[in-house]
Amino acid sequence: MTNKTLMQYFEWYLPDNGLLWKRCQAQAKALKEAGIDMIWLPPAYKGAAGQSSVGYDVYDTYDLGEFDQKGSVRTKYGTRDEYLTAVKALQEQGIQVLSDVVLNHMMGADGTETVMVEETAGHDREQEISGKHPITAWTRFDFPGRQGKYSDFHWNASHFSGTDWDQGAQRNGIFRFEGKEWNRETDAENGNYDYLMGADLDTANPETVKAVTEWGKWYLDTVHMDGFRLDAVKHISFDFYREWLKNVRAHAGRDLFVVGEYWSKEIEKMLHYLDVTENSLSLFDVTLHFSFLHAATSNGNFDMRTLFDTSVVKARPQNAVTFVDNHDTQPGQALQSFIPAWFKPIAYALILLRKDGIPCVFYGDYYGIPHDKIPAVSELKRLLYLRRNYAYGEQTDYFDDASVVGFTRSGDAEHPDSGMAVLITDSVAGRKRMHVGQHFAGVDFFDAMGHFSEPVRIGEDGWGEFMVDGGSVAVWVPRTAYESVCTEVE
Numbered sequence: 001m002t003n004k005t006l007m008q009y010f011e012w013y014l015p016d017n018g019l020l021w022k023r024c025q026a027q028a029k030a031l032k033e034a035g036i037d038m039i040w041l042p043p044a045y046k047g048a049a050g051q052s053s054v055g056y057d058v059y060d061t062y063d064l065g066e067f068d069q070k071g072s073v074r075t076k077y078g079t080r081d082e083y084l085t086a087v088k089a090l091q092e093q094g095i096q097v098l099s100d101v102v103l104n105h106m107m108g109a110d111g112t113e114t115v116m117v118e119e120t121a122g123h124d125r126e127q128e129i130s131g132k133h134p135i136t137a138w139t140r141f142d143f144p145g146r147q148g149k150y151s152d153f154h155w156n157a158s159h160f161s162g163t164d165w166d167q168g169a170q171r172n173g174i175f176r177f178e179g180k181e182w183n184r185e186t187d188a189e190n191g192n193y194d195y196l197m198g199a200d201l202d203t204a205n206p207e208t209v210k211a212v213t214e215w216g217k218w219y220l221d222t223v224h225m226d227g228f229r230l231d232a233v234k235h236i237s238f239d240f241y242r243e244w245l246k247n248v249r250a251h252a253g254r255d256l257f258v259v260g261e262y263w264s265k266e267i268e269k270m271l272h273y274l275d276v277t278e279n280s281l282s283l284f285d286v287t288l289h290f291s292f293l294h295a296a297t298s299n300g301n302f303d304m305r306t307l308f309d310t311s312v313v314k315a316r317p318q319n320a321v322t323f324v325d326n327h328d329t330q331p332g333q334a335l336q337s338f339i340p341a342w343f344k345p346i347a348y349a350l351i352l353l354r355k356d357g358i359p360c361v362f363y364g365d366y367y368g369i370p371h372d373k374i375p376a377v378s379e380l381k382r383l384l385y386l387r388r389n390y391a392y393g394e395q396t397d398y399f400d401d402a403s404v405v406g407f408t409r410s411g412d413a414e415h416p417d418s419g420m421a422v423l424i425t426d427s428v429a430g431r432k433r434m435h436v437g438q439h440f441a442g443v444d445f446f447d448a449m450g451h452f453s454e455p456v457r458i459g460e461d462g463w464g465e466f467m468v469d470g471g472s473v474a475v476w477v478p479r480t481a482y483e484s485v486c487t488e489v490e
Contacts, residue, residue, distance in 0.1 A: 003387050004358050005035055006098070006259075010042040011364035012327045013371035014076070016052050021078035025089040032093040034381060035388035038257070039090055040098040040229045040360070042327075044075065044083050048108025051076055054327070055100065056231065057198070059108040060143050061215050062150045064222070069145035070108060087223055096226035096257065099219065103212050103244075104232045105198035106155065111140035112167050115157045116178035124191035125174060125182055135175055136168035139199050150218060153211050161202040162195050180204075185276065187234035187262075187269060196235040203240040216248040227257035230281070234262045234269075238276040245280050259283065259321045259358075263328075263335060265290050267310045274319055285312040285322045285357065289337070292324060292350075296343035300427035300471075304405045307350070317356035324348055325362045331372050342471055345379040345449070346424050349473040352387040353422050354407065355395045359387075379449065382489045383475075386448055390481050392418040396435060404430035404468065410437045417481040421445060421456075423468040431467045438462035446482035448475045455479070 009024055024041070031039070046063035047053025050070035063069055064080040073079065078086075087097050115137045119130035141155035161180040164172055174195055176182065180202060182194035194200065202208050219225075233241060241260065249256050258281040262270050267287045274283065288311040295302040313320035324347040328335040339347055344365065351359035361380065368376040393410035404425045411419025421434050436445070441462060444455035451469045456476060458464045468474040477485070 003391060004037045005352070005384065005387060006038040006040060006321065006358055006360040007031065007036045007366065008040045008323075008326055008360055008362050010054075010077075010327065011362070011369055012054060012330055012333055013369065016076050018051065018074045018076065018078045018082075020076070021082035021086040024086040025082075028086075028089040028093045028095065031090075032095055035384040036095060036361070038096040038098060038226070038358075040259075041083075041086075041100065042077060043100040043102055043231075044077065044223075046070055046075060056102055057107040058102045058105065060141075060146060062218070063143070063146055067143075067145040067149075069143065084223065087225060091224075091226070097223075098227045098229045098257065098259070099223060099225040100229045100231060101216075101219075102231040103201060104196055104235050105200050106141060106160075107198040109138035109140055109155075109199065110142045110144060111138075112136045113139050113157045115139065115175075117162070117175035118178070119173045120162075120176050120182075120195075122174055122190065125176075125193070125195055126191040132178060134168075135163075135166035137163045137175070137177075137199070138165065138167060139163065151211075151215065153214075155199075155211075159202055159205055159208045159211070160199040161204075162200045164195070164197065183237035185238040186236065187264065189234075189264075193235055194237075196232055201236075203237045209240070209244075213244060213247050216244060217251045220248060220252050227259075230258060230260040232263075233260040233273065233283075234264065238273055242277040242280055245277075257282075262286065267312065267315060270312055271315055274316060279316070279319055282319045282321050282358070283312055284326075284360070285320045287311050288313060288322055288351075289324065289329070289339075292339050292343065292347045293337050295426050296340045296347075298426070300403065302426055303402045304424070304426055305399045305402060307399070307405070313357040320357035321360050322351040322357040323360040323362065324351065325365060326360075327362075327364075330364055330369060331374070341374075341377075343426070344377045345383070346426070346473045348377065348380060348383050349422055349424065349475065352383045353391045353409070353420065353475065355391075355409070382448065382485060385485060385489045386420065386475055386477070389415065389484070390418045390420055390477055393437075398432055398434050401430070401432070403427040404432055406432050406434055406466065406468075408434050408436045411439075417478050417484070419478065420448075420481075421464065421466045421476040423466045423474045423476070425468050425470060425472070427470065429468060429470040431465055433463055433465050435461075435463050440478065444479050445476040446479060448477050448482055448485045449473060
């Protein structure tokens with residue numbers, strides 16, 4: 001079975017030049033050759049900031065860069081036709097496409113309404129801090145630039161549960177609309193984390209649910225994507241996406257891969273979400289990301305044996321999408337928690353070369369982030385090549401030391417020269433005896449990462465003593481595999 005690998009094909013600070021869809025189309029073949037099987041594309045519809053919008057300030061989900069709205073026809077990434085062409089180009093290379101879906105909130109309304117509200121506390125949204133009073137809320141979405149094409153649905157205050165701006169008083173707050181309740185089944189952070197930003201969709205309103213369900217079907221019929229990345233799932237009633245996914249999957253009549261963003265350091269919350277949604281989607285392994293960050297910032301004092309203890313990939317491997325960084329964790333962003341450069345190759349080895357989970361490669365790590373003068377992770381293409389060609393077979397873990405840990409893959413008959421021994425340390429250099437299998441008896445293994453020039457000879461019993469430099473990763477593979485890596489990877 002092929003090792004599936006996902007790529008997030010954007011970072012926050014891409015230029016507002018409308019060229020991403022064209023770039024994606026041009027790169028499709030090279031990405032497939034690099035070992036990418038699935039691509040998560042950014043939100044493709046018009047945001048409140050028009051051609052400057054990254055896509056999370058949702059304005060019109062039916063405008064994929066087709067209508068003159070919010071100051072431009074195109075989005076930050078290009079036009080509707082360019083988007084559809086890019087999706088088709090990726091699929092023609094055998095790459096599945098995931099579309100980013102943001103159904104939590106809308107922004108950039110076309111008009112205001114007077115709405116009776118109760119203000120709630122920012123730190124505890126269950127606590128009311130005012131009596132009922134009127135505000136002027138941006139809740140009318142009429143999409144005059146689209147003029148009813150694809151859908152004549154108009155949004156008003158009844159379709160939302162709250163907002164954070166009173167236009168009349170010119171002030172911020174968290175205002176819950178009269179007659180509305182925050183969703184009960186959301187994350188309990190801040191008392192109740194239903195409200196996040198903008199005009200918050202009321203998923204208890206049947207009209208709202210029908211509108212976004214009909215849109216989901218239209219989106220599938222228009223783009224023919226292979227699945228979705230769901231934004232901010234902890235802020236939306238947990239029941240909502242379970243039912244929404246049932247509807248759009250039934251409409252598609254085919255399997256759709258879906259991964260949700262539940263941002264939490266608490267594994268119990270994420271597992272509860274998977275339970276409520278009947279394991280109908282995967283989740284990004286946020287807890288593993290924070291383990292990487294902790295290990296990378298503990299001056300060698302992190303206990304590497306515990307790295308996976310609270311991870312989704314350990315608890316629910318079939319529901320885990322592992323990652324190192326993303327557009328939210330990169331420098332300057334709301335969830336900034338960027339993994340230090342020295343630890344990046346270690347982290348990527350831990351998600352790319354192990355058997356469980358679907359790893360996600362970040363655009364900013366693959367291509368670099370010019371905005372912050374951050375270069376690409378130079379080892380990444382090598383690790384992707386190793387994953388695609390050699391990371392197969394039974395996995396044996398050697399997480400038996402606080403600093404130096406490792407694992408082996410025994411290889412399989414379907415992939416010539418597959419099998420490896422991976423050794424990692426967050427501290428000083430070390431060595432470890434590990435078993436790769438008696439079928440490798442007498443074979444010389446070389447470090448594909450290039451830290452060691454001398455080989456390790458595998459004994460008649462299938463064991464070898466492998467080495468790793470301080471604060472790094474070594475990936476030991478058979479000679480023929482090593483020669484291939486040296487030849488094929490720049």
